[in-house]
Amino acid sequence: MTTATIPGVGRVPRKYVPVLVTAVLFLVMFAAGGIRYEDFATGQIILNVFIDNAFLLVVAVGMTFVILTGGIDLSVGSVVALSTMVAATLLKHGWSPWLVILIVLLIGAVLGLGMGAIIHYFEIQPFIVTLAGMFLARGLCFTIDTESISIDNSTFVGFAQTRIDLGGEMWVSPSVLIAVAVVLVAAYILHYTRFGRNVYATGGSEQSALLMGLPVGRTKIAVYTISGFCSALGGMLLSFYMLSGYGLHAVGMELDAIAAVVIGGTLLTGGTGFLLGTVLGVLVLGLIQTIISFEGTLSSWWTRIFIGLLLFVFILLQRLFSARSRQ
């Protein structure tokens, strides 16, 4: 079995190495922050990262499905924005909040389904199709309203302000619980269901998967549907967080999601990666922001610079691994 020796850990299967690297990176960053800043090394800091990035985590989960099949979904940020916009508008007109959430989730899933169907049936690159979806969804936001619409519905405000106490002066928002639930369900699906394994097989080799008699087309359409659904759900979490709907919400979030997935060790070529890696990827991105805000003097654009550097490092790392496994 292909293994790699890691000092102090012993031999681990090579497939877990990228995730481990990300985990180690996270711990190192956390420890460094704890040494450098007072009040940093607390559980609540990590929980805050979850609270501030719950929506990104949900979106990145959907993105993980897509990237595992070897595809890409550029539309997620725009679908998030569209979701906040639709929700805010419908709530303003006095619709029931639960019905609004249902409708928004449905819209996201249907958008994903449509893009997946176009990708599969017309054999067009996912990059192009989802790029078109990105423009479409973003444009639709501004046909609804060019201004930000605030949300004052009591259910949404409740979601935004509820604190769930975990004891020891630690708390999370309901959004975090939703995001964690999404991660657990998705991890189960990827690991313990036929659909999940088909996702990996499709990403490994679409041609082989076809010849092995796996439903490749259905799998591909399904992952874009899941990504669309997760984007809509991410949009809901973002509107709990922002309490507004706006066409300029979540600009560039698709890139953050992709970055999180890649930093989490999932190969862009598909077939390799874990959802745990994606969670760690989101945590690393969030922790960078936290550290920069603790630093105080650095502009928030330093976050981008660090993310950029990290991406380079991780892509090089992947390159090395795939080059070695080919031999």
Next chain:
Amino acid sequence: MAEPAPVLRMRGIGKEFPGVKALDGVDFRLLPGEVHALMGENGAGKSTLIKVLTGVYEIDAGTIELGGRQVAFASPLAAQHAGISTVYQEVNLCTNLSVAENIFIGREPRRFGRIQWGEMRRRADELLGRLEIDIDVSAALSSYSLAIQQMVAIARAVDIDAQVLILDEPTSSLDASEVAQLFRVMRQLKEQGIAILFVSHFLDQIYEIADRMTILRNGKLVGEHLTSELSQVELVGKMIGRELAELEQLEGRPPAREGAPLVEAVDLGRTGAIEPFTLTIHEGEVVGLAGLLGSGRTEAARLLFGADHAGSGSVKIGGEQVGLRTPRAAIRNKIAFCSENRRAEGLIPELTVRENIILALQAARGWTRPIPRRKQDELVDKYITALNIRPANPDQLIRNLSGGNQQKVMLARWLILEPRLLILDEPTRGIDVGAKAEIQRLVAELSDGGMAVLFISAELEEVLRLSHKVGVLRDRRLIAEIDNDEGLTTDALTETIASGAAT
């Protein structure tokens, strides 16, 4: 002993592609518990027959019976469900998944929709254990050799309760010990009553493993024989389509010629492509390479041109040791190579005749020193006339030319480099008779002018007509080097190819 009833029977199978009758009234049967080889030269219809059987193509005529019932498969999947599994030359599995998953994906053991990983690994272990393969089934498939991957593919195939297992050239990228392992597995499956259809270009392997063989030629059935009742010489004769006695001696053999050794390859080889061979080519000499498809002819030529990296051995040119690590190095040493695959590896169909001809010379000069247009026109006109390229229009796009004229353009490209050794890989394949004769004449003329030529062709007559010396390849080994004198006939060559020894 009475023969058991065939598990598969195909009667009068016909398949037509636009302009070609790929299969014409072919009968074929498979008995349970036998290894049945499907034999034939390239284009004989072997792969079409397999594709018809596995539902990739629909049949135009004839019937297929499986276990006594008439069947028609709409897709490979349908054939698989009916018990016909195929393992292709390139392993069609997902190397990113574990061994166990590759065997069971799509049919994973589940409870309440949840995959039972432990159960799956246990069953995979058991299944591979029965094939006497002891590996860690939870490891990724990519961590194992191609041979193991092939076994895993077979394990997957037989686990789908296969009655018929089709192995399409499974051995072409395996080494000797891996082939032995595969054969052991095949014998076991045979004992379990599975009918195995086996395709391979390696005659020795056929004679080692197959009980019975069906020979096809030009889409027609030549015959079905027990392996034990047909000698290798008879088999090759049937595949090529001539009884050996009928082969006539050819006239116009080239006169023997004495020249200084130009290229001396010593123990040149590459694992998996060709065993180390030693070959000397003299100035002005035409050396023919004969052998069946897949015998290593092209592989040998590619090593001499540096298109593939030689794993062992050395090459001397004009007595001096040279390293032919890249085609560029070979070109610097005045070696030119006309690929057999002129569409994929030679011509650029979107460029004109002039641009295609000038390409290699320009590459040799380097892109910073463009060839002046006047020089280009001069060269191109000269070779269009010399090789009689039609239409004689240097601005014509290559893709609009016939195959024969495309081949001449390829030749022209290399000839303007004035090579000392010209390697021609199947230069006359797929072109009409007239152009063929012209190219043959040209080869003779070039060799008269002192150029050495390595001539690769599947047509033995052609090889004999042109060559001073013939190298015979078989199973990726240079098995004989024969001077082309009065004693050598296509008959004798066929015998050598078939028996594996010079007579």
